[in-house]
Amino acid sequence: xxxxxxxxxxxxxxxxxxxxxxxxxxxxxxxxxxxxxxxxxxxxxxxxxxxxxxxxxxxxxxxxxxxxxxxxxxxxxxxxxxxxxxxxxxxxxxxxxxxxxxxxxxxxxxxxxxxxxxxxxxxxxxxxxxxxxxxxxxxxxxxxxxxxxxxxxxxxxxxxxxxxxxxxxxxxxxxxxxxxxxxxxxxxxxxxxxxxxxxxxxxxxxxxxxxxxxxxxxxxxxxxxxxxxxxxxxxxxxxxxxxxxxxxxxxxxxxxxxxxxxxxxxxxxxxxxxxxxxxxxxxxxxxxxxxxxxxxxxxxxx
Numbered sequence: 001x002x003x004x005x006x007x008x009x010x011x012x013x014x015x016x017x018x019x020x021x022x023x024x025x026x027x028x029x030x031x032x033x034x035x036x037x038x039x040x041x042x043x044x045x046x047x048x049x050x051x052x053x054x055x056x057x058x059x060x061x062x063x064x065x066x067x068x069x070x071x072x073x074x075x076x077x078x079x080x081x082x083x084x085x086x087x088x089x090x091x092x093x094x095x096x097x098x099x100x101x102x103x104x105x106x107x108x109x110x111x112x113x114x115x116x117x118x119x120x121x122x123x124x125x126x127x128x129x130x131x132x133x134x135x136x137x138x139x140x141x142x143x144x145x146x147x148x149x150x151x152x153x154x155x156x157x158x159x160x161x162x163x164x165x166x167x168x169x170x171x172x173x174x175x176x177x178x179x180x181x182x183x184x185x186x187x188x189x190x191x192x193x194x195x196x197x198x199x200x201x202x203x204x205x206x207x208x209x210x211x212x213x214x215x216x217x218x219x220x221x222x223x224x225x226x227x228x229x230x231x232x233x234x235x236x237x238x239x240x241x242x243x244x245x246x247x248x249x250x251x252x253x254x255x256x257x258x259x260x261x262x263x264x265x266x267x268x269x270x271x272x273x274x275x276x277x278x279x280x281x282x283x284x285x286x287x288x289x290x291x292x293x294x295x296x297x298x299x300x301x302x
């Protein structure tokens with residue numbers, strides 16, 4: 001069948017409530033052409049057959065489209081709750097406008113959390129314990145536990161997260177990832193957080209900026225558009241990959257580390273090229289020391 005014929009056959013199967021056939025056909029069509037409309041049809045068919053995990057995986061590819069209207073958002077939420085991704089469900093709902101849909105959606109999540117506490121208590125306890133002990137694993141091995149923690153209830157996730165944010169043995173990128181999850185959850189409760197320099201800071205996650213959205217980070221990004229970075233295409237490519245990682249390490253206080261965005265980028269370039277000047281100012285040395293600390297932490301990523 002042609003792509004058009006496959007989609008037509010899938011739609012006919014869906015209309016006849018033959019959801020297994022519809023899902024298989026929509027999936028075949030989607031592999032050839034990824035569009036938001038086809039994605040939603042595929043996700044709906046998968047949800048109808050209670051294949052929630054692949055449904056959510058596909059839906060996340062077009063998350064913005066699902067945020068656009070109540071019907072699509074409800075489908076996304078159903079996939080998230082069906083696959084027990086309680087934290088991701090909250091993050092998704094928090095992005096939608098406040099109102100009746102959001103209120104009802106949060107009520108659905110709360111009900112799903114209550115059900116999980118009753119039926120999955122042992123699993124939740126094990127997952128929470130493993131989340132608590134995240135720093136015992138090497139950084140590359142932490143991804144699976146971070147993902148599993150998204151199945152925790154908000155209360156359990158927040159309790160464990162508060163411990164992890166001040167765990168001195170946790171890698172800084174992992175600590176930032178946990179903090180950013182609290183930001184996406186719009187948590188208004190103040191939490192303590194160990195920043196890159198080892199100091200403990202108190203922050204309100206909901207009040208924090210998005211990653212790289214603060215003024216200092218934006219200044220760093222702007223420097224990349226200047227002729228200095230554009231003279232060498234390979235250098236520009238390296239900077240575009242490396243600087244966002246640096247900014248993630250510095251979250252949410254990039255201004256504490258970067259006193260001058262242009263000099264920060266110049267130091268990165270000079271260091272990579274082995275061309276650091278013999279004499280640099282105290283501010284430049286401070287920035288260079290932080291850059292070297294980030295390089296050292298990167299070695300732990302494996």
